[in-house]
Amino acid sequence: MFQIQPLTPERIARMAAGEVIDSLGAALRELLENALDAQATRIQVEIWPTRWQVRVGDNGHGIPASELEQVARRHTTSKLEGRSLGFRGEALHSLARLGSLAIQTRHADDAHGWLAAYDRQGELIHKQPAATALGTVVTVADLFADWPLRRRALPQTRPLLTLVQNAALAHPWVSWQVHQEGQLLLSLWPGKSLQDLLLQVLPQLDPTDLRYRRIQDGDSDWEVVLGLPDRLHRPHPDWIRVAVNGRFVQMPDWQRLIQSVFHHALPRHRHPLVVVHLRLPPEQVDWNRHPAKSELYLENLTARQEQLRQHLHSLLQLGSGQASRRSVHLIRASEAKVVYRVSPDLQSRFPPSDRPTSLLPPLKALAQLHRIYILAEHPQGLWLVEQHLAHERVRYEYIQQHWQLVAPATPVTLQGLSPQALERLEQLGLEPEPFGPNTHLIRRLPLALESEDPEEVQGSLLELSRCQDLQAAQVAVACRGALRNGIPLTLEQMQKLLEAWQRTANPHTCPHGRPVYLALAEKDLARYFRRRWGLCDRPISDSKLGSLWELDPLGDRFAAQVRRSSGSSASEPTDEASSAPL
Ligand code: ADP
Ligand code: MG
Numbered sequence: 001m002f003q004i005q006p007l008t009p010e011r012i013a014r015m016a017a018g019e020v021i022d023s024l025g026a027a028l029r030e031l032l033e034n035a036l037d038a039q040a041t042r043i044q045v046e047i048w049p050t051r052w053q054v055r056v057g058d059n060g061h062g063i064p065a066s067e068l069e070q071v072a073r074r075h076t077t078s079k080l081e082g083r084s085l086g087f088r089g090e091a092l093h094s095l096a097r098l099g100s101l102a103i104q105t106r107h108a109d110d111a112h113g114w115l116a117a118y119d120r121q122g123e124l125i126h127k128q129p130a131a132t133a134l135g136t137v138v139t140v141a142d143l144f145a146d147w148p149l150r151r152r153a154l155p156q157t158r159p160l161l162t163l164v165q166n167a168a169l170a171h172p173w174v175s176w177q178v179h180q181e182g183q184l185l186l187s188l189w190p191g192k193s194l195q196d197l198l199l200q201v202l203p204q205l206d207p208t209d210l211r212y213r214r215i216q217d218g219d220s221d222w223e224v225v226l227g228l229p230d231r232l233h234r235p236h237p238d239w240i241r242v243a244v245n246g247r248f249v250q251m252p253d254w255q256r257l258i259q260s261v262f263h264h265a266l267p268r269h270r271h272p273l274v275v276v277h278l279r280l281p282p283e284q285v286d287w288n289r290h291p292a293k294s295e296l297y298l299e300n301l302t303a304r305q306e307q308l309r310q311h312l313h314s315l316l317q318l319g320s321g322q323a324s325r326r327s328v329h330l331i332r333a334s335e336a337k338v339v340y341r342v343s344p345d346l347q348s349r350f351p352p353s354d355r356p357t358s359l360l361p362p363l364k365a366l367a368q369l370h371r372i373y374i375l376a377e378h379p380q381g382l383w384l385v386e387q388h389l390a391h392e393r394v395r396y397e398y399i400q401q402h403w404q405l406v407a408p409a410t411p412v413t414l415q416g417l418s419p420q421a422l423e424r425l426e427q428l429g430l431e432p433e434p435f436g437p438n439t440h441l442i443r444r445l446p447l448a449l450e451s452e453d454p455e456e457v458q459g460s461l462l463e464l465s466r467c468q469d470l471q472a473a474q475v476a477v478a479c480r481g482a483l484r485n486g487i488p489l490t491l492e493q494m495q496k497l498l499e500a501w502q503r504t505a506n507p508h509t510c511p512h513g514r515p516v517y518l519a520l521a522e523k524d525l526a527r528y529f530r531r532r533w534g535l536c537d538r539p540i541s542d543s544k545l546g547s548l549w550e551l552d553p554l555g556d557r558f559a560a561q562v563r564r565s566s567g568s569s570a571s572e573p574t575d576e577a578s579s580a581p582l
Contacts, residue, residue, distance in 0.1 A: 013074065013097065014097065016074075016090070016094070017090075017093070017094035017097040017098055018094075018098070018147070018150075019291045020090050020091060020094040020291050020292070021091070021094045021095060021098050021143075022150070022292075023150070023155065024047070024049065024052060024054055024143055024155035024160065025155065025159050025160055025163055026292060027054050027095055027098075027099070027140050027143055028045065028047070028054050028056070028160055028163055028164075029163050029292070030086075030091035030092075030094075030095065031054065031056035031091075031095075031138050031140070032045070032056060032163065032164065032167045033085035033086055033091075033167075033247075034056075034058075034085075034086060034091065034092075034136075034138070035056055035057075035058035035060055035136070036085055036167065036171055036174070036246065037060075037079060037084040037085050037086050038058055038060025038061050038062070038135070038136060039060050039061055040058035040059050040060035040135065040174065041059060041173060041174050041175065041190070042058065042059045042174065042175050042176075043056065043057070043058050043059075043167075043174055043175075043176050043177075044056070044057040044058075044176075044177045044179075045057075045164055045176070045177065045178045045179070046178075046179045046180075047155075047157070047160055047178070047179070047180050047181075048180070048181055049154050049155040049156075049157065049180070049181075050154065050181070051141060051142070052099070052141070052142055052143040052144060052145075052151065052155070053139070053140065053141040053142065053143070054139075054140055054143075054160075055137060055138065055139040055140075056137070056138055057135065057136070057137040057138075058135050058136055058137075059133065059134060059135040060135050060136060061107065061108065061134075061135075062105045062106045062107035062108065062110075062113075062134055062135055062136050063103065063105040063107055063136055064107040064109055064110060065107065065110050065114050068103065068105070068114060068116045068124060068127060069124045071092050071103070072092040072093050072095075072096045072101060072103075072118045072122035072123075072124070073089075073093060073122050073123070074089070074090065074093045074122065075088070075089045075090065075093070076089045076093075077089030081282070081287075082245075082282025082283065082285065082287075083282060085246055085247060085293075087287075092118075092122070092138075093122040095140045095143075096118040096119070096120060096121070096122040097120055097121070097122065098143055098144055098146075098147065099140045099141060099142050099143035099144065099145065100117070100118075100140070100141050100142050100145075101117070101118045101122075101138070101139070101140055102115065102116065102117045102118070102138070102139045102141075103115075103116045103118075103136065103137070103138050103139075104116075104130055104132055104136070104137045104138075104139075105132065105135070105136040105137070106132040106133065106134055106135065106136075107134075108134060112129050112130070112131065112132070113129070113130045113131065113132025113133075114127055114128070114129060114130060114132070115127070115128050115129075115130040115132075157180060157185070160178075161178065161185065161186055164176060164178050164186060165186075165188075165201045166241070166243070166248040168188050168197050168200075168201065169194055169197045169198060169201065169241075169243065169248075169275060169277070170194075170243045170246045170247065170248065170277055171246065172190065172191045172192060172193055172194060172196055172197045173190050173191075173192075174190060175187075175188065175189055175190045176188040188200050188201070193212065193214065193223060194212070194223040194225055194275060194277050195207075195210060195212035195223075195225045198210070198225055198275060202239075205227075205232070206231075209227055209228055209231040209232045210225055210226065210227055210228070210232075210273075211225070211226050211228060211315040211316075211319075212224070212225045213311065213314075213315055215311055217307055217311075219280065219281055219284075220278060220279065220280050220304070220307065221278070221279040221280075222276065222277070222278055222279075222307070222308075222311055223276070223277040224274070224275075224276050224277075224308075224311050224312065224315060225273075225274070225275045225276075226272065226273065226274045226275075226312065226315055226316070227239075227272060227273035227274070228316075228508055229262055229265040229266050229272060229316075229506070229508045229509045229513065230508040230509045230514075230515030230516065230517075231508075231515070232272075232273055233266045233267065233270035233271060233272060233273070233513070234270065234271050234272075234273060235269070235270065235271070236271060237255065237259070237271040238271075239271075239272075239273040239274070239275065240255050240258050240259065240271065240272065240273075240274050241274075241275045241276070242254050242255070242258075242275075242276045242277075242278070243275075243276065243277040243278070244277075244278050244279075244280065244285060244296060244298070245278075245279055245280060245282065245285055246279075247293060249293075249294055249295060249296055250294050250295050251295075253305070254276075254305065254308065257305055257308065257309060258272065258274045258276075258308075258312065259271070259272070261309060261312045261313065261316075261506075262274075262506075263471070264396065264471065264475060264506075264511040264512075264513075265316075265506045265508065265509045265511070265513060266509065266513040267512065267513030267514070268512075268513070270513060274312070276308065278304065278308075280298075280299075283299075284298065284299040284300070285297070285298060285299075286298075313505055313506075316505065316506055316507070316508065317507070318361055318502055318507050318508075319361065361378055361379065361380075361502070362378075362379060363376045363377070363378055363383065363498045363499075363502060364376060364377045364378075364495070365491050365494035365495040365498055366491075367491075368387075368488065368489050368494060369384070371387075371485065371486050371487060371488055371489075372386060372387060372388075372485045372486070373385065373386055373387065374387055374390070374489070374494045374497070374498060376494075376498055378519070380521055380522050380523075381519055381520050381521040381522040381523075381524075381525065382519075382520045382522070382525070383517050383518065383519050383520070384517060384518045384520075385498060385501065385516060385517045386485075386516055386517065387483055387485065387487075387489065387494075387497065388482055388483055388484055388485045389509075389510040389514055389515075389516045390497060390498070390501040390507075390510075390516050390517070391482040391483040391497060391501070392478050392479050392482040392510045392511060392512075393478075393501060393504050393506070393507060393509070393510050393511065393516055394497070394500045394501050394504055395477075395478040395479075395481055395482050396474060396475060396478035396510075396511040397504045397505060397506070398448060399446070399448040399474050399477055399478050400474055402446065402447040402448040403446045403447065403448060403470075403474065404446070404447050405429055405430070405444040405445065405446060405447070406444070406445060406446075406447050406450055407443055407444060407445075408443075408445045408450055408457075410454075411441045411442060411443045412441070412442045412445070412454065412457050412458060412461060413435060413439055413440070413441055413442075413458075414432065414439070414440050414441075414442060414458060414461055414462065414465075415438055415439050415440075416438055417432065417440055417465060421462075421465035421466065422440070422465070424464070424465050424466070424467060424468070425442070425461070425464065425465050428464060428467075428470065428473060429444065430442055430444055430445070430461070430464070431443065431444055442461060445457065445461075446477075448477070449461075449477065452481065456481065459480065460477050460480055460481065463476045463477060463480050464476065464477065474511075475511045475512070478511055479511070479512075483497070501516070
């Protein structure tokens with residue numbers, strides 16, 4: 001045993017430095033944050049993984065010559081907590097300790113720039129004038145030279161790029177360039193919003209598949225981008241990202257919350273794309289939770305989470321139904337045929353909604369196609385709504401909201417339940433009671449099932465006895481009772497279904513994640529039909545039309561008459577399509 005002794009200051013400083021900077025990525029992160037704090041609008045990153053070297057150049061305000069002596073000393077900062085990304089004055093000091101640090105900088109007040117080099121204690125060892133543009137270039141070379149354990153594997157490029165991309169998403173007004181070993185890897189142009197940058201970072205995204213909103217909500221300012229669940233999802237949760245006050249952070253409960261909003265709106269094992277940037281008054285954020293500031297404490301956490309949930313839900317509402325650029329491919333994609341267990345009866349009960357109908361796009365049912373699709377007119381186009389999927393979504397949300405158990409007027413009998421089936425019903429709280437040989441009595445039912453007819457209820461209960469958990473049970477019941485394809489619907493029934501479906505919280509997909517509707521935008525139809533001249537738009541009465549066709553099968557007089565009745569040359573062909581040889 002040894003006596004308890006205080007650590008030497010040298011050990012303490014070494015440990016602290018290692019805590020802040022634990023990788024080349026951490027070095028890059030700190031340099032990026034310093035450049036952003038200096039109000040840079042152009043940031044250049046160069047990385048040399050083999051040399052354990054990183055350099056960040058910015059056009060920010062620079063460091064005054066008089067301060068070059070201080071900057072790399074421990075706990076020296078020019079910043080106030082919360083007003084900027086840095087505030088601890090630790091990064092440059094740690095970088096000096098763990099590698100070799102050089103700074104070239106020019107501040108607006110100085111006649112020329114300076115090049116400065118530091119020793120392992122963060123003391124200035126060399127300073128010379130240098131021709132430098134306004135701004136700062138910080139180079140850290142030979143990182144971890146004395147820490148062989150940290151150097152076991154060469155730094156990977158991908159996480160370094162992710163750092164730059166995240167910084168760019170949170171600071172869209174900055175332009176960025178990243179070089180590795182002299183080769184350009186990434187360049188990003190400034191944009192106006194998180195969404196502008198996201199489209200550069202993920203160029204394969206189609207902007208029509210995203211929803212973006214910036215929301216001022218009291219003292220908070222939200223930027224939220226999400227991928228519409230019927231059009232976009234990912235194999236990994238790598239694009240569920242949250243930034244607070246300019247920095248992306250680890251917020252597992254927010255990630256879970258976001259996942260939960262998309263739960264049963266995406267196919268199994270798929271994840272949404274959601275990027276959120278929340279800007280708050282600095283006093284509501286405490287960054288002193290993690291040395292890398294990758295975690296934080298937030299004031300009013302639950303209220304903020306509730307706000308986020310609402311913003312996501314409102315972005316998921318049906319809007320103008322902008323057609324996806326990929327709709328053509330969507331139409332072509334042949335989907336595997338799925339067979340449903342279906343109920344013979346049309347469920348006519350729809351959940352009551354607290355969402356004002358006036359906010360919903362007016363959809364008018366026009367016809368049923370192949371007894372599968374509802375053709376609906378939308379002010380901006382034409383929608384095809386798959387009747388089974390739409391009804392499944394309606395039922396699923398209704399069932400979720402009405403799952404509380406009630407006692408039915410007459411108990412339901414079930415026969416031939418296996419021990420596992422009994423156990424599952426037990427877990428769902430349905431308490432099957434033995435009632436004669438091979439028969440059980442159910443005295444408690446989910447409210448959503450109460451009004452179904454007895455045979456239907458039995459079917460639903462058997463379905464439930466096959467489900468592993470509550471969520472799966474709710475999906476199964478929703479699907480089972482949903483209006484199946486092949487059932488003819490009246491216009492009134494279709495209209496009712498459309499309205500109920502529009503009011504759901506997550507209308508884009510059914511609970512298995514399949515898209516519910518296809519929107520054809522009127523502007524795309526107009527382009528397709530080369531409709532620029534008003535000839536065909538003029539109203540003509542039915543009787544006139546009939547007689548015109550009789551007298552004039554080729555339509556010459558018909559066209560002439562229309563032209564005359566329009567009374568101007570405005571209806572003359574004007575676009576290039578009309579002059580093309582026919
Ligand atoms: P912190 O960022 O917490 O203040 P750092 O060790 O990262 O601590 O930086 C110390 C100081 O050096 C900063 O407060 C700032 O004044 C100055 N500094 C560092 N990098 C830059 C830069 N790129 N441009 C201007 N000033 C910088
Ligand atoms: Mg800093």
